[in-house]
Amino acid sequence: MIMSKVRDMSLADEGIRKSEWVQKHMPVLEHIKKEFERTQPFEGITIGSCLHLEPKTINLGLTLQAGGAEVAMTGCNPLSTHDDATAGGAALGLNMYGWREETEEEYYETLNDVLDHKPDIIIDDGADMILVLHQQRKELLGNVMGACEETTTGVHRLEAMHADGTLKIPLIAVNDAYTKYLFDNRYGTGQSSFDAIMGTTNMLIAGKTVVVCGYGWCGRGVATRADGLGANVIVTEVDAIRALEARMDGYRVMPVNEAVKHADLLITVTGNINVISGDDFKNMKDRCMLANSGHFNVEINRNDLENQAKSFKEVRESVEEFIMEDGRKIYLLADGRLVNLAAERGQGHPAEIMDLSFAAQALSAKYIVENDLDVVVMKSPDELDYEIANLKLKAMDIQIDSLSDRQTEYLGDWKEGT
Numbered sequence: 001m002i003m004s005k006v007r008d009m010s011l012a013d014e015g016i017r018k019s020e021w022v023q024k025h026m027p028v029l030e031h032i033k034k035e036f037e038r039t040q041p042f043e044g045i046t047i048g049s050c051l052h053l054e055p056k057t058i059n060l061g062l063t064l065q066a067g068g069a070e071v072a073m074t075g076c077n078p079l080s081t082h083d084d085a086t087a088g089g090a091a092l093g094l095n096m097y098g099w100r101e102e103t104e105e106e107y108y109e110t111l112n113d114v115l116d117h118k119p120d121i122i123i124d125d126g127a128d129m130i131l132v133l134h135q136q137r138k139e140l141l142g143n144v145m146g147a148c149e150e151t152t153t154g155v156h157r158l159e160a161m162h163a164d165g166t167l168k169i170p171l172i173a174v175n176d177a178y179t180k181y182l183f184d185n186r187y188g189t190g191q192s193s194f195d196a197i198m199g200t201t202n203m204l205i206a207g208k209t210v211v212v213c214g215y216g217w218c219g220r221g222v223a224t225r226a227d228g229l230g231a232n233v234i235v236t237e238v239d240a241i242r243a244l245e246a247r248m249d250g251y252r253v254m255p256v257n258e259a260v261k262h263a264d265l266l267i268t269v270t271g272n273i274n275v276i277s278g279d280d281f282k283n284m285k286d287r288c289m290l291a292n293s294g295h296f297n298v299e300i301n302r303n304d305l306e307n308q309a310k311s312f313k314e315v316r317e318s319v320e321e322f323i324m325e326d327g328r329k330i331y332l333l334a335d336g337r338l339v340n341l342a343a344e345r346g347q348g349h350p351a352e353i354m355d356l357s358f359a360a361q362a363l364s365a366k367y368i369v370e371n372d373l374d375v376v377v378m379k380s381p382d383e384l385d386y387e388i389a390n391l392k393l394k395a396m397d398i399q400i401d402s403l404s405d406r407q408t409e410y411l412g413d414w415k416e417g418t
């Protein structure tokens with residue numbers, strides 16, 4: 001029997017319409033779905049997920065369902081759920097739990113609702129579900145064949161769990177697949193962050209100074225798009241090599257306490273805590289705008305901002321204005337949560353990008369079923385990456401070359417010199 005707790009089932013048709021639209025732009029996932037329909041890799045298997053609930057994620061759920069799985073889904077962020085998508089998913093036979101603007105209590109309640117389905121496989125984003133499984137729902141551990149993790153910070157948390165011996169299940173770090181982080185973290189976060197920031201504020205980027213904190217895969221994507229939109233880009237880093245790379249990519253690099261003085265718009269993408277805190281708020285220009293596109297709501301220390309402000313209020317959907325003692329105004333978008341998903345207008349990454357990420361999830365889940373894995377944190381196998389990349393090239397009608405026998409022989413030979 002299908003169980004669901006969603007905001008409003010009357011939104012189901014609109015949710016289905018939106019899922020059908022993005023489905024047209026997710027050809028790799030569509031191909032995998034057809035394969036799954038034929039081969040039924042998940043017959044008798046229950047898959048529980050904790051992912052941002054929006055139309056593309058519904059297509060992942062339907063792909064797993066087509067492969068024979070019972071699917072139960074909840075959101076991985078209290079602000080990112082689309083209520084039409086959850087209603088649509090429920091109408092199509094997925095067990096959907098969650099709604100937009102959950103309290104913390106509701107967030108964990110719906111996460112536990114999914115665990116109540118006793119999943120054989122877990123697909124997590126940020127590792128909250130895997131943590132609850134290990135800390136509060138230990139009785140279910142024996143049932144879980146393995147889990148997949150969607151994002152960089154989740155992988156870090158799970159590696160830390162594995163290092164201290166806490167992790168009890170095999171874990172595929174789907175984030176670390178080439179077809180995931182090289183595209184999702186970089187091009188996805190680059191485009192969707194600006195899509196959300198511009199849609200939320202209706203403001204111009206050209207001519208502004210944009211500070212990007214963190215020059216990892218997300219930071220590179222955000223900086224490239226800021227540059228392309230005509231901004232003057234400053235990067236802050238703690239890693240010498242990445243800082244050097246940012247400089248040679250053409251950006252100014254400086255410590256964060258200096259960078260905040262120049263920022264018209266500041267975006268954090270570090271996965272770290274307190275990247276913007278304390279005196280940083282004192283040194284900001286009037287009307288500086290702050291957004292996070294990295295991890296949960298910890299990168300920008302909202303408490304520090306609130307404590308220093310005379311007053312604060314929402315002045316526009318997903319925009320809070322903080323009036324400081326000296327009269328300066330600072331704007332915080334989407335409560336400091338991932339702006340590309342948590343802002344009211346956040347649509348998440350483009351469909352063509354999530355096509356790759358969710359193809360990696362679907363094939364990794366199948367890999368768990370087909371292989372008796374040890375308790376490890378492993379990158380998804382290279383052969384899955386190449387399968388996805390080849391399917392995507394084919395869908396994009398792009399041909400590439402292959403090595404001749406002579407070239408293969410040459411590349412494997414050490415004797416041939418000048």
Ligand SMILES: NC(=O)c1ccc[n+]([C@@H]2O[C@H](COP(=O)([O-])OP(=O)(O)OC[C@H]3O[C@@H](n4cnc5c(N)ncnc54)[C@H](O)[C@@H]3O)[C@@H](O)[C@H]2O)c1
Pocket residue numbers: 151152153154181184185189213214215216217218219236237238239242269270271272274275293294295338339340
């Ligand atoms: N918004 C999204 O849709 C989205 C997509 C993918 C990943 N993420 C999240 O974004 C974050 C970054 O992911 P990534 O793949 O780019 O990680 P990454 O490890 O490639 O990059 C993070 C960078 O931040 C730097 N850093 C750490 N602490 C810092 C600090 N205090 N100041 C300045 N720089 C600092 C690190 O040196 C590193 O270069 C993670 O939390 C990840 O889960 C979000």
Ligand SMILES: N[C@@H](CCSC[C@H]1O[C@@H](n2cnc3c(=O)[nH]cnc32)[C@H](O)[C@@H]1O)C(=O)O
Pocket residue numbers: 051052053054056057076077125126150151152153175184188294295296297338341347348349350354357
């Ligand atoms: N759950 C945490 C962890 C970061 S989510 C970051 C992940 O979201 C994923 N993501 C980005 N856009 C979308 C989307 O549109 N649908 C589903 N997932 C998305 C992306 O793959 C990335 O790794 C949090 O909410 O703060």
